[in-house]
Every structure is written in structure tokens, then in C-alpha cells.
Amino acid sequence: MKKLTIAAALACAIAAAAPARAEITVCTWGTITGPDALVNGMTYGTRDYLEYLNQTQGGIAGNKLKVLMLDGRYKLDEELKIYRRCADQEQAVVINGWSTGASKALRDQIQEDGIPFISESFASEVLDPQKYPYTFIAGPTYEQQIIIALRDLAARGGKKVVLMYSDNEYGRGPVNVVRQSGVIEKLGLEVADLVEYRYDAQDVTAQMLRIKGKNPDLVYVQGSTPQLLVALRDAAKVGLPAKLFMGNLYNISPAIPEQLGAAADGFRAVQTYAFYGDDIPAMKEIEDYAKKNEVEKKDIYFIKGWLKGKVIAAAIGNAIKKNGGQVPADLKAFRKSVRDEMEALKDFDDGGITPPFTYADHQGSVQARIAEIKNGKYTPLGAWINAR
Amino acid sequence: MTKRSFLVALALAIGFAVVGFESGRFWAYLVYSVAIASIGALSLNILIGYCGQITFAQGALIGVGAYGAGIAGNAGWGAASLLVGAVCSALVSLLIGLPALRLRGLYFAISTLAAQFILNYLFKILQPLTNGVSGLVVKPLMLFGRPANDEQYAVICVGLLFLSWLVLTRIIQTNVGRAFLVVRESELVARGMGVDVARAKIQAFLLSGFFAGLCGGLIAFTSRLANPEAFEIGLSVDQTAMIIVGGLGSLGGSIIGAGFVTLLPEAIERLGELLPSADLISAFREMAFGILIILFLLLEPRGIVALARRIFARRGAAARTNLPDRASYGSGAISAQNGRKA
Structure with missing residues (x-):
């Protein structure tokens, strides 16, 4: 009995001396339902990577992660509500948000709250490390993606480009920035036409006939996958081949070759992350995760989400390490530390999703390559190009 | 308006303002979201529920107010910018309403639909005023030298909702309000009167x-953002749903409907988080509005307010039935159902 008492007392003493483990909350929201849901793998990927850490490593430095995945429905009021829930109710250490509109509406709030915030938007308006030190994005801006396409056209000896874009901020904004930057003229290119279409347009045959009359060397479409489906379908109707068209990262969707079949062959898009299924270390992790869990989104957007999960985990891990292996007791200090560590990531190896990058500029890798649909599958053409 | 209903409304307003101020930013956000939606629903109910003028331009009119107040606020007008937005919207509403002097019913409704699209297009192309598709970033209201926070906004919005309700309730009880009701029932009869x-x-x-x-x-x-996408036809639909669910021709119903429609998605989301099939519940949320409106139109077209009145009336009747000395009411008992002598 005496021995038992001593053992119990010893166990209690050890337990009291052991560092207390905390639960770390990370919030991620996306368009789970609603427009743009085709690319919501970005949200699933982040959640799944952090869950993978919970399952394989017990979280980060022994602290379990509580991952909240919420549906912003691509509605500003919904996203603003979710932000407050994450920041206030859930006491999240890091938030991964979605739309350009919400990122813009929240940018001052984010600085006031001092919460590291990764936006899914690639809009240059949300990226300003000096003015908005807590806001990060994860890749080249839309403008940089357009420039990559234009450089590719110039390198191939093309001259005339048509810029086709939706009638919202996502469409007009980046096209205006590129036009005003003078880069088109510097590359020796000429804008043959500017073609605007309704974001929810179901038929763009008239626009395609207009484009056909201009006989361009490239039609760059600043749109999402649903618009690209309409554009390529109507282009085929008027005899414009898919190889004339190029889109951004949000047009690398299996839905395009699946729904359009041979009519999509030759379509190109700017690829900024490895494909799902590529032979890279990160894919091995995903396969490992998939043994026990269902991976709901098997596309490039899921890979982007996985990358963000890695960045978030690395920053949280480094912040804990700097605090002597303990989660800082003060949430505000913890958030600031995670932000600092995120910014300090140098030559970050994300398991081959992108070339190693430094996050001091708050956008990470700005490398991209052109991918083309060949026999119903996206195939990378050439090596990574630096968007700068 | 009776003294009792005034006191009940005041107590509710103070209660919600306290909840908004004391329960953290998330609750403050919910409180002011409901309050703002309620002001919009009150305004729409005046037009549709009281005056019988069906409009689909509510979203765009709210947008005019947002841009008007945003531009004035950015120019340093402070709280007076709210008044600027309201006046701008009133003038535009008058313009939209002019065809109503010639058109009626569906024909007028279609003209308001056209106004909704035209205004939304103007938000996008009047770049110097509205900042086009990028949206107008609005400076926050300043209170005591600091930007207003969510808790303060909750108090301001609930206060303004209470004032709006008070003003509209008073107006409805004047000859102006009575004229609205007669016009709604029959323009011919109204002229005759x-x-x-x-x-x-x-x-x-x-x-x-x-x-x-x-x-x-x-x-x-x-x-902090006035964006054309936020004031599209979807907002008009949401606002119409609020007054249908709450009760056409009822100011209290507008507020209840606004609360119901604004909080329903959150309630379904939270419910979904408790269940394993969260994605399915999320998708169900999208259908909930449609299903609810159909159910209300089928089962109680007069909205939650009428439903509540019916339930209370039945309970009242049941309570009276159980009274031991019921007989003592005799033939002078008043029917709770229709207010007539039984």
C-alpha cells in the first residue's frame, strides 16, 4: 500500500512538472457550396494536412490542432461573420480566408487584431507586407500570371493578344493593372481587343465571333473554370481552337477536359503548383493520409491547400520552438510570433509542390510554368519560370 | 402604438444592445447584422406590405445608400454620412417609383427589376464615384476619436432600428399610413374615398x-466595403424573403423575418458541425430559404407574426376552456379568434 501511494505521488509530480499541452486552433474557410466551389480543394487541402499532423505526429510539438473548416459561400457578409467567429469565438492562431472582397474589407481589421491571415486571393491589392504585415497570399498574383502568359507568347514569336475577362473585380482588376504597367508594349506585343463578358454568362458566342475577326495569336481569359467551360465550348462552335486560349491557375481543373473532351485539347493554363499525383515528396504524404482518410478533392487546388497547411504548421512549430517548446500563454503574442515566423521562412521546402521559396515578400513562390491539355490531361510544358 | 408595445420594444432594444455590447465581437456582429437587415426589411414592407407596390430594386437602393454614405464618410462627413446615404436612396427611390404612377402590378414590378440591373451596372461603371468593380473601401465611423468597433456598431444599429420602427409605426397610424393601406387594397376605391x-x-x-x-x-x-456584387438581385430576394417569412404588412414581422433569415444559415451551419455530414448540411443551407418560403406561402402566407398570433389565440381559448367558472362569462364572452361577441 505504501509503495502504491509513493508511485501515485510520483506520477502526480511528473504530471505536474510536464509541460501543459494546449489545443491550437486554426480556421480555414472557403466556398464549400456556391460559386467557385470547383476550386475549394484549397480549403480541404489545408484542413487535411493539419489533420494529417494530428494523426501522425500528435499535432505540432505535441499540441493537438483544432481545425475548423467553414463555408463562406463566396458571400461577403458570410465571410465577415466567419472571420469574427474565428478571431473572437474560436481564438484562432491563424486564419485562412477566401475571396478578394473579404480580404480587402478585412485588411485593416486583420492588422488591428494581429492575426496571421492567408488569403486565397491572388489580387495584388491585398498584398502589401509594409501596410498589411499580417496578410499573406500563396503564389504569384493574377497580374504576374498574365505576364507569364504574355512572356510565353513573346518567346514564341506571337504578336497579337486578346484579353478576355469577366465583368467583376476578379476579371477587370488584374487586366487593368497589366495594361497600365506598360509590360505589353515592352514585350513588343499588341492588344488586339479587350473582351468583357458577364461573370455568370451562359453563352459567349458573340464574343467569340468578335475575337475570330481579330485573328489573335493568344486569347488570355481571366476567368474561373465555369467561365472557361463556356468560353471553350463557344470557341469550338465558331471554329476557334482551344490551343489559342490560355487561362490562369483557376483554369487547371479536371472539369475542363472531362466536360469538353477533345475540344479542350491544346488549352493552356498557368500552373503554379505541382499536380495532384506528381512524383513529389508531398504526394507521398497525401497518399499516406489517404490510407486512413478519404481525400475528397484530388486536384491542383488540394495541393495548394496542402502547401498552405505546411506553411502554417512550420510557422506555428517555429513559434513554439522559440518559446522554449511551449505554446505562448498570451494569444496575441502567439499570433504575432506565428506571423513573424511565417515571414521568416527561408528556402522553405514544401515537398516539391513549388520550388523552395522565401516568404519575406508574403507571397512565397512566384514560379510558374505553362501546362497544356494533351489527350485529356494537363501536361507541363518546360521548366518553372520566375514571374518576377 | 400602445404604451405597452412601446415599452416592450424599448426593453427588447436595450436587451439586444446589451447582448451586442457585452458578448464579444461575434455576437455583436450577429446583432448588428440582424438590426441592419431589419431596417431594410421595414423599408421594403412599407412599400410592398403596406402600399402594395411590388419592387425588385431593394438591393440596388440599399447599394445607393451604401455608396452615398461611403463617399460622404470618406469625405469626412462622419455620422451625417448615414443621412446622406438615406437621402440619396430616397431620391433614387422616387425616380424608380415614378412609373408606378402609370403602371400597376406586374408591369410596375418589371420596371423595378430593370432599375435594379441599371443601378447595379452604374455601380460598376461610375468608376470615379464608386471605384467600379473593385468596390469602395469605406473609412470606419469615428467614435470618441477612435474607429467604431463591432460592439459599438451593435449599439448604434439597434438604436437606429428602434428609431426606424418608432417613426414608421407612428407614420402608419397617421392619414399617410391609412392612405397606403387603401391604395394597397384598391386604387379605385382609394380615389373614390x-x-x-x-x-x-x-x-x-x-x-x-x-x-x-x-x-x-x-x-x-x-x-468597410461597398461592392457592386453585394447589391445584386440576390439581396432583393433575401429582403423579400424576410418580409414574406416575417409577415407582409407587419413592422414587427419585418424584424422577426430579418432575424430568421439572417440567423438561419448560422443555425444550420452550427447544427451541421455537430453531425458527421457537415458538407451535406452546408448544401442543405442553400436550399433552406427556398423550402421555407414555399412552406410559408403554402401554410401561412401572412408569415411568422400571423402564425404566432394564431398559436397565442388557440392557447388563450384553451386556457379559457379549462377555467372552472367558465359559465360565469355567459353570453358576453369575447371570441379570441375573431374579436366578436360569441
């Missing part, structure tokens, strides 16, 4: 537009 139909309609549009603009101004300041 000596009501100036054109004047009544213009007053309804001005009044409705003013409060829609106030709603828009509050949206601009609280969300």
Missing part, C-alpha cells in the same frame, strides 16, 4: 427609399 393615390405612392417610395438607404449606409460602415 378622396385619397390622392399618386401622392401616397410618392410618399411610400420616399419613405421606403430613405430607410433602405440608411440600411445601406450601415452596411458600408460595418463591412
Whole structure:
């Protein structure tokens, strides 16, 4: 009995001396339902990577992660509500948000709250490390993606480009920035036409006939996958081949070759992350995760989400390490530390999703390559190009 | 308005303001979201529920208020910008309402639909004023030298909702309000009774537009962004859903409907988080509005308010049935159902 008492007392003493483990909350929201849901793998990927850490490593430095995945429905009021829930109710250490509109509406709030915030938007308006030190994005801006396409056209000896874009901020904004930057003229290119279409347009045959009359060397479409489906379908109707068209990262969707079949062959898009299924270390992790869990989104957007999960985990891990292996007791200090560590990531190896990058500029890798649909599958053409 | 209903409304307003101020930013956000939506629903109910003028331009009118208040706020007008937004919206509402002097019913409704699209297009192309598709980033309201926070916005919005309700309730009880009701029932009868139909309609549009603009101004300041995408036809549909669910021709119903429609998605989301199939519940949320509106139209077209009245009336009747000395009421008992002597 005496021995038992001593053992119990010893166990209690050890337990009291052991560092207390905390639960770390990370919030991620996306368009789970609603427009743009085709690319919501970005949200699933982040959640799944952090869950993978919970399952394989017990979280980060022994602290379990509580991952909240919420549906912003691509509605500003919904996203603003979710932000407050994450920041206030859930006491999240890091938030991964979605739309350009919400990122813009929240940018001052984010600085006031001092919460590291990764936006899914690639809009240059949300990226300003000096003015908005807590806001990060994860890749080249839309403008940089357009420039990559234009450089590719110039390198191939093309001259005339048509810029086709939706009638919202996502469409007009980046096209205006590129036009005003003078880069088109510097590359020796000429804008043959500017073609605007309704974001929810179901038929763009008239626009395609207009484009056909201009006989361009490239039609760059600043749109999402649903618009690209309409554009390529109507282009085929008027005899414009898919190889004339190029889109951004949000047009690398299996839905395009699946729904359009041979009519999509030759379509190109700017690829900024490895494909799902590529032979890279990160894919091995995903396969490992998939043994026990269902991976709901098997596309490039899921890979982007996985990358963000890695960045978030690395920053949280480094912040804990700097605090002597303990989660800082003060949430505000913890958030600031995670932000600092995120910014300090140098030559970050994300398991081959992108070339190693430094996050001091708050956008990470700005490398991209052109991918083309060949026999119903996206195939990378050439090596990574630096968007700068 | 009775003294009792005034006191109940005041107590509720104070209660919600305290909840908004004391329960953290998330609750503050919910409180002011409901309050803002309620002001919009009150304004729409004046036009549709009281005056019988069906409109689909509510979203755009709220947008006019948002841009008006946002531009004035950025120019340093402070809280007075809310008034600027409301006046801008009232004037635009008057313009939209002018065809109502010639058109009726569906024909007029279609003209308001056209106005919704035209205004939304103007938000996108009037770049120097509205900042086009990028949206107008709005400076926050300053209170005591500091930007207003969510808790303060909750108090401001609940206060303005209470004032809006008070003003509209008073107006409804005047000859102006009575004229609205007669115009709604029959323009022919209204003319026969000596009501100036054109004047009544213009007053309804001005009044409705003013409060829609106030709603828009509050949206601009609280969300810090006036964006064309936020004021599309979807917002008009949401607002119409609020007054149908709450109760057409009932100011209290507008507020209940706004609360119901604004909080329903959150309630379904939270419910979904408790269940394993969260994605499915999320998708169900999208259908919930449609299903609810159909159910209300089928089962109780007069909305939650009428439903509540019916339930209370039944309970009241049941309570009376159980009274041991029921016989003592004799033939003088009043029917709870219809207010007539039994």
C-alpha cells in the first residue's frame, strides 16, 4: 500500500512538472457550396494536412490542432461573420480566408487584431507586407500570371493578344493593372481587343465571333473554370481552337477536359503548383493520409491547400520552438510570433509542390510554368519560370 | 402604438444592445447584422406590405445608400454620412417609383427589376464615384476619436432600428399610413374615398427609399466595403424573403423575418458541425430559404407574426376552456379568434 501511494505521488509530480499541452486552433474557410466551389480543394487541402499532423505526429510539438473548416459561400457578409467567429469565438492562431472582397474589407481589421491571415486571393491589392504585415497570399498574383502568359507568347514569336475577362473585380482588376504597367508594349506585343463578358454568362458566342475577326495569336481569359467551360465550348462552335486560349491557375481543373473532351485539347493554363499525383515528396504524404482518410478533392487546388497547411504548421512549430517548446500563454503574442515566423521562412521546402521559396515578400513562390491539355490531361510544358 | 408595445420594444432594444455590447465581437456582429437587415426589411414592407407596390430594386437602393454614405464618410462627413446615404436612396427611390404612377402590378414590378440591373451596372461603371468593380473601401465611423468597433456598431444599429420602427409605426397610424393601406387594397376605391393615390405612392417610395438607404449606409460602415456584387438581385430576394417569412404588412414581422433569415444559415451551419455530414448540411443551407418560403406561402402566407398570433389565440381559448367558472362569462364572452361577441 505504501509503495502504491509513493508511485501515485510520483506520477502526480511528473504530471505536474510536464509541460501543459494546449489545443491550437486554426480556421480555414472557403466556398464549400456556391460559386467557385470547383476550386475549394484549397480549403480541404489545408484542413487535411493539419489533420494529417494530428494523426501522425500528435499535432505540432505535441499540441493537438483544432481545425475548423467553414463555408463562406463566396458571400461577403458570410465571410465577415466567419472571420469574427474565428478571431473572437474560436481564438484562432491563424486564419485562412477566401475571396478578394473579404480580404480587402478585412485588411485593416486583420492588422488591428494581429492575426496571421492567408488569403486565397491572388489580387495584388491585398498584398502589401509594409501596410498589411499580417496578410499573406500563396503564389504569384493574377497580374504576374498574365505576364507569364504574355512572356510565353513573346518567346514564341506571337504578336497579337486578346484579353478576355469577366465583368467583376476578379476579371477587370488584374487586366487593368497589366495594361497600365506598360509590360505589353515592352514585350513588343499588341492588344488586339479587350473582351468583357458577364461573370455568370451562359453563352459567349458573340464574343467569340468578335475575337475570330481579330485573328489573335493568344486569347488570355481571366476567368474561373465555369467561365472557361463556356468560353471553350463557344470557341469550338465558331471554329476557334482551344490551343489559342490560355487561362490562369483557376483554369487547371479536371472539369475542363472531362466536360469538353477533345475540344479542350491544346488549352493552356498557368500552373503554379505541382499536380495532384506528381512524383513529389508531398504526394507521398497525401497518399499516406489517404490510407486512413478519404481525400475528397484530388486536384491542383488540394495541393495548394496542402502547401498552405505546411506553411502554417512550420510557422506555428517555429513559434513554439522559440518559446522554449511551449505554446505562448498570451494569444496575441502567439499570433504575432506565428506571423513573424511565417515571414521568416527561408528556402522553405514544401515537398516539391513549388520550388523552395522565401516568404519575406508574403507571397512565397512566384514560379510558374505553362501546362497544356494533351489527350485529356494537363501536361507541363518546360521548366518553372520566375514571374518576377 | 400602445404604451405597452412601446415599452416592450424599448426593453427588447436595450436587451439586444446589451447582448451586442457585452458578448464579444461575434455576437455583436450577429446583432448588428440582424438590426441592419431589419431596417431594410421595414423599408421594403412599407412599400410592398403596406402600399402594395411590388419592387425588385431593394438591393440596388440599399447599394445607393451604401455608396452615398461611403463617399460622404470618406469625405469626412462622419455620422451625417448615414443621412446622406438615406437621402440619396430616397431620391433614387422616387425616380424608380415614378412609373408606378402609370403602371400597376406586374408591369410596375418589371420596371423595378430593370432599375435594379441599371443601378447595379452604374455601380460598376461610375468608376470615379464608386471605384467600379473593385468596390469602395469605406473609412470606419469615428467614435470618441477612435474607429467604431463591432460592439459599438451593435449599439448604434439597434438604436437606429428602434428609431426606424418608432417613426414608421407612428407614420402608419397617421392619414399617410391609412392612405397606403387603401391604395394597397384598391386604387379605385382609394380615389373614390378622396385619397390622392399618386401622392401616397410618392410618399411610400420616399419613405421606403430613405430607410433602405440608411440600411445601406450601415452596411458600408460595418463591412468597410461597398461592392457592386453585394447589391445584386440576390439581396432583393433575401429582403423579400424576410418580409414574406416575417409577415407582409407587419413592422414587427419585418424584424422577426430579418432575424430568421439572417440567423438561419448560422443555425444550420452550427447544427451541421455537430453531425458527421457537415458538407451535406452546408448544401442543405442553400436550399433552406427556398423550402421555407414555399412552406410559408403554402401554410401561412401572412408569415411568422400571423402564425404566432394564431398559436397565442388557440392557447388563450384553451386556457379559457379549462377555467372552472367558465359559465360565469355567459353570453358576453369575447371570441379570441375573431374579436366578436360569441
